[in-house]
Structures are given as structure tokens and as C-alpha cells.
Amino acid sequence: MDKQSTLLEVTNLTKDFGNSKGIFDVNFSAGPGEIIGFVGPNGAGKSTTINILTGLISADSGNVEILNTSVTPTSAHQLMKQLGIMYSESTLDESKTAAQVFKDTERLIGKDCSEAWQSIAKQFELDITKRIKKLSLGNKKKVAAIRALMHKPELIIMDEPTSGLDPIIKDGFMNMLRSAANQGATVLLSSHDLSEVQHICTRIIMIKNGKIIIDDTTSDILGKLQRRFRLIKPDKALVDAITKQTGAEDVQTSDDQLIIHTSEYQKVIEIMEKAKFYDYFIEQPSLEDAFKEKYV
Numbered sequence: 001m002d003k004q005s006t007l008l009e010v011t012n013l014t015k016d017f018g019n020s021k022g023i024f025d026v027n028f029s030a031g032p033g034e035i036i037g038f039v040g041p042n043g044a045g046k047s048t049t050i051n052i053l054t055g056l057i058s059a060d061s062g063n064v065e066i067l068n069t070s071v072t073p074t075s076a077h078q079l080m081k082q083l084g085i086m087y088s089e090s091t092l093d094e095s096k097t098a099a100q101v102f103k104d105t106e107r108l109i110g111k112d113c114s115e116a117w118q119s120i121a122k123q124f125e126l127d128i129t130k131r132i133k134k135l136s137l138g139n140k141k142k143v144a145a146i147r148a149l150m151h152k153p154e155l156i157i158m159d160e161p162t163s164g165l166d167p168i169i170k171d172g173f174m175n176m177l178r179s180a181a182n183q184g185a186t187v188l189l190s191s192h193d194l195s196e197v198q199h200i201c202t203r204i205i206m207i208k209n210g211k212i213i214i215d216d217t218t219s220d221i222l223g224k225l226q227r228r229f230r231l232i233k234p235d236k237a238l239v240d241a242i243t244k245q246t247g248a249e250d251v252q253t254s255d256d257q258l259i260i261h262t263s264e265y266q267k268v269i270e271i272m273e274k275a276k277f278y279d280y281f282i283e284q285p286s287l288e289d290a291f292k293e294k295y296v
Contacts, residue, residue, distance in 0.1 A: 006065075007031060007186040008029060008186055009029045009066075010029065010053070011062055013026040013027070014026070014059060014060050014062050017048075020209065022045065022048060026045070026210075026212055028212060030155075030186045035187040035200055035203070036189065036201060037201035037205065037287075038188055038205050044209065046159070046207060052064060054087075055077070056076075058073065066082070066155055067082055081153075083154075084151070084156040084185075085148055085156075086145055086147075086148040087144075088160040088190075090140050095132070095133065097130060097131050098126060098127070098128040102117040102147060106151075113150040113151050120146045121142075121146060124172065124173075138164040138169070142165070149180065155188075156187045158187070160190065160192065194286070198222075201218055202218055208295060218287070225290055226265075227261070229268055230258075230259050231257065231260070232256065239251075241271050243260075245271060246262050246264035246267050246271075248264070
């Protein structure tokens with residue numbers, strides 16, 4: 001990716017906590033309009049990476065650049081006008097109301113965003129007069145999300161943003177991220193909800209044991225996975241043709257059905273069409289399948 005078109009550049013990032021805990025030689029970049037899913041199991045290094053990106057902790061080595069500025073605890077504070085950050089754990093002042101939190105954020109970034117945060121709060125059905133300590137987990141998430149998005153940042157970093165939100169509010173939140181990306185923002189989304197990641201992200205970065213193991217488009221990752229064919233009462237000649245011509249090995253019988261897992265899905269379709277066999281179903285692979293393939 002051309003450096004001039006990059007909003008986020010991560011180079012050789014390492015933070016070693018000992019006992020193989022931390023992140024090691026992490027590299028990736030992100031440009032305008034991208035929504036990137038950052039996924040991995042607990043302890044893989046997601047939160048460590050995000051905490052370094054946002055200046056909460058320092059790396060042992062390597063560099064992070066946001067808008068061509070190297071990130072340090074000091075510069076991260078200066079970059080707040082361009083950053084929208086939502087951590088997995090609440091960082092809200094429990095003694096303040098939601099409105100006070102938003103006004104504090106306005107002072108921090110030096111920008112009047114009252115029209116934006118009032119509009120989003122109304123959309124999210126959030127009572128901005130309540131103190132944070134009186135809010136449910138879901139409503140605290142809403143406050144954190146609004147605080148991160150209300151100033152239309154160029155780079156949005158979200159760590160488990162939608163856990164605790166009901167489906168309708170979650171959809172509204174996802175639409176806000178899409179809208180931000182359509183306007184040129186970069187979104188880095190870390191989530192355990194893989195269906196959510198698959199639905200909104202066009203690119204996936206998978207991290208395992210502190211190292212990046214996949215960095216690819218969502219469509220290419222899914223395209224490399226096996227499809228699951230379910231054939232209803234196929235004859236032996238058809239089954240033999242499929243297994244012989246595609247090399248499919250994972251073939252299962254269940255009652256009067258035949259289930260085949262294969263990456264040669266176009267070839268399977270051609271064979272069935274040639275045999276004029278149309279009583280079948282195809283189950284598309286999911287990001288969860290890719291996750292299990294890499295981590296289980």
C-alpha cells in the first residue's frame with residue numbers, strides 16, 4: 001500500500017511479556033475506506049496491539065504511524081482529533097452523566113460535536129441525563145461508541161464494541177461504521193462475533209500467539225474454504241464421478257443424503273448438471289470455519 005494513502009502503518013511491532021505472551025514482529029497497514037476485522041482467540045495479542053496503537057502502552061520495538069505521525073503516549077493524546085477509540089473495558093467516568101462525558105470529549109478534541117452526539121444518542125435511545133454508574137452495560141457501550149464516533153475521526157479503533165447491545169442497536173452501530181468508511185475513515189474492528197466481522201469487514205487480519213497468520217480480503221479467505229454439498233438420494237454413479245473427479249475425501253452418508261466437503265465446488269456443480277441432478281443444497285463457508293481451521 002502506498003504510504004501516502006495509508007492512515008495506519010504498523011511495522012515490526014513487538015511487546016514481549018515473557019513466557020511467549022505478547023506480540024512479535026506484527027506488520028500491517030490500513031488505508032482510507034477500509035473496515036478491517038482483527039480477530040483471534042483470547043490471549044492472541046489483539047488487545048496488546050490495540051493498546052500500543054492507541055498509546056496506552058509502549059512497544060519494546062517497532063513503530064506505529066497514524067497519519068504519518070509516530071504513536072507515543074504523548075502523540076496519541078495529540079492525535080485524538082483524528083482518532084475514535086472504543087476499548088473492550090469501560091474507561092468512562094462513572095460519576096458523570098453521558099452528556100457530561102460527551103462535553104468533556106468536545107473539550108479534549110477542541111471541537112463542538114453537540115449536534116452529532118445528540119443525534120446519535122437519540123438514535124440509540126440513550127438517556128444522556130443519567131450518570132454512567134446508573135446505566136446498564138449495553139447503555140455504557142452506547143456512550144463509549146458515541147464518544148468514539150461523534151467527531152467523525154479519520155481512524156476508528158474498536159475492541160469488542162457491540163457486546164451487550166441488542167440486535168437493532170447493533171445494526172445501527174454497524175451502519176454508522178459503514179457510513180464512516182464510505183466517507184474515507186479507516187476502521188479496525190476487533191470482535192469475537194465472527195458473523196458480525198464477516199458481515200461488515202472486507203479484510204481480515206488473524207493473529208495467533210502474537211503473530212499475524214492471515215491478512216487477506218474476506219472474499220479470498222472464504223473462497224479458499226471448502227463448500228458443504230448436501231445431495232438428496234444421489235445414485236452411485238454420480239457419487240463415484242464426484243469423488244473420482246474432485247478427489248473429495250470427506251464424504252458422509254446420513255439417512256438418504258450424501259454430504260461432501262470440497263474446495264472443488266465448481267467442478268461438483270458441473271458434474272451434477274451434466275448428470276441432470278438438481279436435488280442438492282450448498283452451504284457456504286463462514287469466517288467461523290476459517291477461524292476453526294486456523295485455531296482449533
